[in-house]
Amino acid sequence: MSDANQLLAGQVAVITGAGSGIGAAIARKMGRMGAVAVVCGRTRDTLQSTATAISQAGGQAEVIECDVTDLASVESLAKRVDRRFGRVDILVNNAGIGGSGSPLHQLSPETWDQVLNTNLRGVYYCIRSFAPLMIRANRGHIVNISSLAGKNPLPNGAAYSASKWGLNGLSYSVAEELRVHSIRVSVICPGSVQTEFSPHSAKNSAKMLQPDDVAHVVAMLVTQAPQSFASEILLRPTLKP
Protein backbone atom coordinates (compact mmCIF):
# COMPACT_ATOMS: atom_id res chain seq x y z
CA MET A 1 0.00 0.00 0.00
CA SER A 2 1.43 3.43 -0.98
CA ASP A 3 1.90 6.14 1.65
CA ALA A 4 -1.07 8.48 1.22
CA ASN A 5 0.91 11.67 0.89
CA GLN A 6 3.34 10.44 -1.84
CA LEU A 7 5.80 13.09 -0.68
CA LEU A 8 8.49 11.91 -3.11
CA ALA A 9 6.30 11.71 -6.23
CA GLY A 10 8.33 12.49 -9.35
CA GLN A 11 11.66 11.99 -7.58
CA VAL A 12 14.36 9.40 -8.30
CA ALA A 13 16.10 7.63 -5.40
CA VAL A 14 19.19 5.47 -5.93
CA ILE A 15 19.80 2.96 -3.14
CA THR A 16 22.96 0.83 -3.06
CA GLY A 17 22.86 -2.57 -1.40
CA ALA A 18 19.10 -2.63 -1.97
CA GLY A 19 18.76 -6.40 -2.38
CA SER A 20 18.57 -7.16 1.33
CA GLY A 21 18.35 -5.86 4.87
CA ILE A 22 18.38 -2.14 5.48
CA GLY A 23 18.82 -1.19 1.80
CA ALA A 24 15.75 -3.21 0.77
CA ALA A 25 13.68 -1.54 3.51
CA ILE A 26 14.85 1.92 2.40
CA ALA A 27 14.04 1.14 -1.24
CA ARG A 28 10.55 -0.11 -0.33
CA LYS A 29 9.96 3.03 1.72
CA MET A 30 11.11 5.34 -1.09
CA GLY A 31 8.82 3.44 -3.48
CA ARG A 32 5.84 3.75 -1.13
CA MET A 33 6.48 7.49 -0.90
CA GLY A 34 6.20 7.85 -4.68
CA ALA A 35 9.85 7.96 -5.77
CA VAL A 36 11.22 5.73 -8.49
CA ALA A 37 13.54 3.45 -6.51
CA VAL A 38 16.68 2.52 -8.42
CA VAL A 39 17.79 -0.63 -6.62
CA CYS A 40 21.50 -1.46 -6.93
CA GLY A 41 23.78 -4.24 -5.80
CA ARG A 42 25.77 -7.14 -7.22
CA THR A 43 23.08 -9.85 -7.17
CA ARG A 44 20.28 -9.53 -9.72
CA ASP A 45 17.93 -12.05 -8.03
CA THR A 46 17.80 -10.27 -4.70
CA LEU A 47 17.46 -6.86 -6.38
CA GLN A 48 14.61 -8.25 -8.43
CA SER A 49 12.83 -9.40 -5.23
CA THR A 50 13.04 -5.87 -3.82
CA ALA A 51 11.77 -4.42 -7.12
CA THR A 52 8.88 -6.88 -7.21
CA ALA A 53 7.87 -5.98 -3.65
CA ILE A 54 7.88 -2.29 -4.62
CA SER A 55 5.79 -2.90 -7.75
CA GLN A 56 3.31 -5.07 -5.86
CA ALA A 57 2.82 -2.19 -3.41
CA GLY A 58 2.01 0.11 -6.32
CA GLY A 59 5.43 1.76 -6.61
CA GLN A 60 8.04 2.04 -9.34
CA ALA A 61 11.46 0.38 -9.27
CA GLU A 62 14.37 -0.06 -11.62
CA VAL A 63 16.98 -2.79 -11.11
CA ILE A 64 20.57 -1.91 -12.02
CA GLU A 65 23.42 -4.23 -11.11
CA CYS A 66 26.40 -2.37 -9.72
CA ASP A 67 29.52 -3.16 -7.72
CA VAL A 68 30.38 -0.06 -5.69
CA THR A 69 34.05 -1.08 -5.49
CA ASP A 70 34.36 -0.79 -9.27
CA LEU A 71 34.50 2.80 -10.54
CA ALA A 72 33.49 1.84 -14.10
CA SER A 73 30.43 0.02 -12.75
CA VAL A 74 29.39 3.02 -10.63
CA GLU A 75 29.96 5.47 -13.50
CA SER A 76 27.87 3.28 -15.78
CA LEU A 77 25.08 3.24 -13.14
CA ALA A 78 25.08 7.05 -12.97
CA LYS A 79 25.02 7.34 -16.78
CA ARG A 80 22.09 4.92 -17.02
CA VAL A 81 20.13 6.82 -14.36
CA ASP A 82 20.83 10.12 -16.11
CA ARG A 83 19.84 8.76 -19.55
CA ARG A 84 16.69 7.06 -18.29
CA PHE A 85 15.41 9.67 -15.80
CA GLY A 86 17.49 12.82 -16.37
CA ARG A 87 17.73 13.38 -12.62
CA VAL A 88 18.68 11.93 -9.25
CA ASP A 89 17.12 13.44 -6.16
CA ILE A 90 18.25 10.99 -3.47
CA LEU A 91 21.35 8.83 -3.20
CA VAL A 92 21.47 6.38 -0.29
CA ASN A 93 24.93 4.91 0.15
CA ASN A 94 23.97 1.79 2.06
CA ALA A 95 26.05 -1.05 0.53
CA GLY A 96 28.44 -2.35 3.14
CA ILE A 97 30.15 -5.43 4.48
CA GLY A 98 31.36 -6.46 7.91
CA GLY A 99 34.70 -7.92 8.78
CA SER A 100 36.14 -11.21 9.81
CA GLY A 101 35.50 -10.92 13.54
CA SER A 102 39.18 -11.29 14.33
CA PRO A 103 41.69 -8.95 15.97
CA LEU A 104 43.35 -6.55 13.56
CA HIS A 105 46.75 -8.23 13.75
CA GLN A 106 45.17 -11.44 12.43
CA LEU A 107 43.15 -9.73 9.68
CA SER A 108 44.30 -10.50 6.14
CA PRO A 109 45.22 -7.56 3.91
CA GLU A 110 42.63 -8.87 1.43
CA THR A 111 39.82 -8.56 3.98
CA TRP A 112 41.04 -5.10 5.01
CA ASP A 113 40.88 -4.03 1.35
CA GLN A 114 37.41 -5.54 0.81
CA VAL A 115 35.97 -3.77 3.84
CA LEU A 116 37.54 -0.39 3.13
CA ASN A 117 36.89 -0.58 -0.61
CA THR A 118 33.20 -1.34 -0.08
CA ASN A 119 32.33 0.81 2.92
CA LEU A 120 34.46 3.88 2.17
CA ARG A 121 35.88 3.91 -1.36
CA GLY A 122 32.48 2.76 -2.69
CA VAL A 123 30.81 5.82 -1.18
CA TYR A 124 33.47 8.06 -2.72
CA TYR A 125 32.83 6.47 -6.13
CA CYS A 126 29.06 6.95 -5.80
CA ILE A 127 29.36 10.60 -4.72
CA ARG A 128 31.93 11.22 -7.46
CA SER A 129 29.52 9.84 -10.06
CA PHE A 130 26.20 11.26 -8.81
CA ALA A 131 27.10 14.65 -7.28
CA PRO A 132 27.52 16.30 -10.71
CA LEU A 133 23.90 15.41 -11.58
CA MET A 134 22.71 16.96 -8.32
CA ILE A 135 24.91 20.04 -8.76
CA ARG A 136 23.44 20.49 -12.23
CA ALA A 137 19.95 20.51 -10.68
CA ASN A 138 21.04 22.57 -7.65
CA ARG A 139 19.26 20.11 -5.34
CA GLY A 140 19.59 16.65 -3.86
CA HIS A 141 20.07 14.60 -0.77
CA ILE A 142 22.84 12.10 -0.09
CA VAL A 143 22.34 9.78 2.89
CA ASN A 144 25.28 7.66 4.02
CA ILE A 145 24.55 4.62 6.17
CA SER A 146 27.33 4.47 8.73
CA SER A 147 27.17 2.79 12.14
CA LEU A 148 27.62 3.43 15.85
CA ALA A 149 30.86 1.50 15.18
CA GLY A 150 31.90 4.75 13.49
CA LYS A 151 31.53 6.52 16.81
CA ASN A 152 32.79 3.87 19.22
CA PRO A 153 35.55 1.26 19.39
CA LEU A 154 34.69 -2.17 17.95
CA PRO A 155 37.12 -4.84 19.17
CA ASN A 156 37.50 -7.60 16.55
CA GLY A 157 36.00 -5.26 14.01
CA ALA A 158 38.72 -2.63 13.65
CA ALA A 159 38.63 -2.50 9.83
CA TYR A 160 34.84 -2.12 9.85
CA SER A 161 35.03 0.50 12.57
CA ALA A 162 37.79 2.37 10.70
CA SER A 163 35.71 2.32 7.52
CA LYS A 164 32.71 3.83 9.35
CA TRP A 165 34.79 6.44 11.27
CA GLY A 166 36.20 7.33 7.85
CA LEU A 167 32.71 7.48 6.36
CA ASN A 168 31.61 9.89 9.08
CA GLY A 169 34.57 12.20 8.35
CA LEU A 170 33.87 11.95 4.63
CA SER A 171 30.20 12.78 5.22
CA TYR A 172 30.84 15.86 7.38
CA SER A 173 33.37 17.18 4.85
CA VAL A 174 31.35 16.54 1.69
CA ALA A 175 28.33 18.09 3.42
CA GLU A 176 30.28 21.36 3.63
CA GLU A 177 31.40 21.05 -0.01
CA LEU A 178 27.91 20.47 -1.37
CA ARG A 179 25.59 22.56 0.81
CA VAL A 180 26.41 25.59 -1.34
CA HIS A 181 24.59 23.70 -4.14
CA SER A 182 21.54 23.09 -1.89
CA ILE A 183 22.58 19.44 -1.57
CA ARG A 184 22.28 17.92 1.89
CA VAL A 185 24.69 15.16 2.88
CA SER A 186 23.53 13.33 6.00
CA VAL A 187 24.92 10.35 7.84
CA ILE A 188 22.94 7.84 9.90
CA CYS A 189 24.77 5.80 12.54
CA PRO A 190 22.54 2.92 13.63
CA GLY A 191 23.26 0.49 16.42
CA SER A 192 22.68 -3.23 15.81
CA VAL A 193 19.91 -3.83 13.29
CA GLN A 194 18.26 -7.20 12.83
CA THR A 195 19.50 -8.32 9.36
CA GLU A 196 21.60 -11.16 7.92
CA PHE A 197 24.58 -8.80 8.05
CA SER A 198 26.24 -10.14 11.17
CA PRO A 199 25.20 -12.65 13.80
CA HIS A 200 23.73 -10.72 16.69
CA SER A 201 22.85 -13.98 18.43
CA ALA A 202 23.82 -12.70 21.86
CA LYS A 203 21.23 -9.92 21.56
CA ASN A 204 17.49 -9.97 22.24
CA SER A 205 16.02 -9.63 18.77
CA ALA A 206 12.69 -8.32 20.08
CA LYS A 207 14.47 -5.20 21.32
CA MET A 208 16.76 -4.73 18.31
CA LEU A 209 16.35 -2.04 15.68
CA GLN A 210 14.63 -3.25 12.51
CA PRO A 211 15.52 -2.30 8.91
CA ASP A 212 12.28 -0.29 8.68
CA ASP A 213 13.47 1.89 11.57
CA VAL A 214 16.43 3.02 9.47
CA ALA A 215 14.16 3.51 6.45
CA HIS A 216 11.92 5.73 8.58
CA VAL A 217 14.88 7.97 9.43
CA VAL A 218 15.88 8.21 5.76
CA ALA A 219 12.30 9.24 4.96
CA MET A 220 12.45 11.96 7.64
CA LEU A 221 15.75 13.28 6.29
CA VAL A 222 14.64 13.54 2.67
CA THR A 223 11.34 15.23 3.50
CA GLN A 224 12.74 18.10 5.56
CA ALA A 225 11.78 21.64 4.62
CA PRO A 226 14.35 23.14 2.22
CA GLN A 227 15.92 25.35 4.90
CA SER A 228 16.41 22.46 7.36
CA PHE A 229 19.43 20.15 7.33
CA ALA A 230 19.73 17.32 9.87
CA SER A 231 23.30 16.28 9.17
CA GLU A 232 23.82 13.33 11.51
CA ILE A 233 21.51 10.88 13.25
CA LEU A 234 22.59 8.41 15.93
CA LEU A 235 19.95 5.68 15.95
CA ARG A 236 19.73 3.50 19.05
CA PRO A 237 17.27 0.86 20.21
CA THR A 238 15.05 2.20 22.98
CA LEU A 239 15.80 -0.76 25.28
CA LYS A 240 19.31 -2.25 25.21
CA PRO A 241 18.98 -5.62 23.37
Ligand SMILES: NC(=O)c1ccc[n+]([C@@H]2O[C@H](COP(=O)([O-])OP(=O)(O)OC[C@H]3O[C@@H](n4cnc5c(N)ncnc54)[C@H](OP(=O)(O)O)[C@@H]3O)[C@@H](O)[C@H]2O)c1
Ligand atom coordinates in the same frame (compact mmCIF):
# COMPACT_ATOMS: atom_id res chain seq x y z
N1 LIG B 1 22.89 -4.77 10.45
C1 LIG B 1 23.45 -3.97 11.36
O1 LIG B 1 23.50 -4.29 12.55
C2 LIG B 1 24.01 -2.63 10.93
C3 LIG B 1 24.24 -1.68 11.93
C4 LIG B 1 24.74 -0.43 11.56
C5 LIG B 1 25.03 -0.16 10.24
N2 LIG B 1 24.80 -1.11 9.28
C6 LIG B 1 25.13 -0.79 7.89
O2 LIG B 1 23.97 -0.88 7.11
C7 LIG B 1 24.31 -1.20 5.77
C8 LIG B 1 23.44 -2.35 5.29
O3 LIG B 1 23.67 -3.47 6.11
P1 LIG B 1 22.63 -4.66 6.28
O4 LIG B 1 22.61 -4.98 7.72
O5 LIG B 1 21.36 -4.36 5.59
O6 LIG B 1 23.43 -5.83 5.56
P2 LIG B 1 23.11 -6.79 4.31
O7 LIG B 1 21.73 -7.34 4.44
O8 LIG B 1 24.26 -7.71 4.20
O9 LIG B 1 23.10 -5.79 3.10
C9 LIG B 1 24.26 -5.28 2.51
C10 LIG B 1 23.97 -5.08 1.04
O10 LIG B 1 25.12 -4.50 0.42
C11 LIG B 1 25.30 -5.11 -0.83
N3 LIG B 1 26.70 -5.03 -1.22
C12 LIG B 1 27.77 -5.58 -0.58
N4 LIG B 1 28.90 -5.32 -1.26
C13 LIG B 1 28.53 -4.60 -2.35
C14 LIG B 1 29.23 -4.05 -3.45
N5 LIG B 1 30.56 -4.19 -3.57
N6 LIG B 1 28.54 -3.37 -4.38
C15 LIG B 1 27.21 -3.21 -4.28
N7 LIG B 1 26.48 -3.72 -3.26
C16 LIG B 1 27.13 -4.41 -2.32
C17 LIG B 1 24.84 -6.56 -0.64
O11 LIG B 1 24.34 -7.11 -1.85
P3 LIG B 1 25.25 -7.96 -2.88
O12 LIG B 1 26.14 -8.84 -2.03
O13 LIG B 1 24.25 -8.70 -3.67
O14 LIG B 1 25.99 -6.95 -3.67
C18 LIG B 1 23.70 -6.40 0.34
O15 LIG B 1 22.45 -6.29 -0.33
C19 LIG B 1 25.81 -1.48 5.77
O16 LIG B 1 26.50 -0.34 5.30
C20 LIG B 1 26.12 -1.73 7.24
O17 LIG B 1 27.45 -1.39 7.55
C21 LIG B 1 24.29 -2.36 9.60
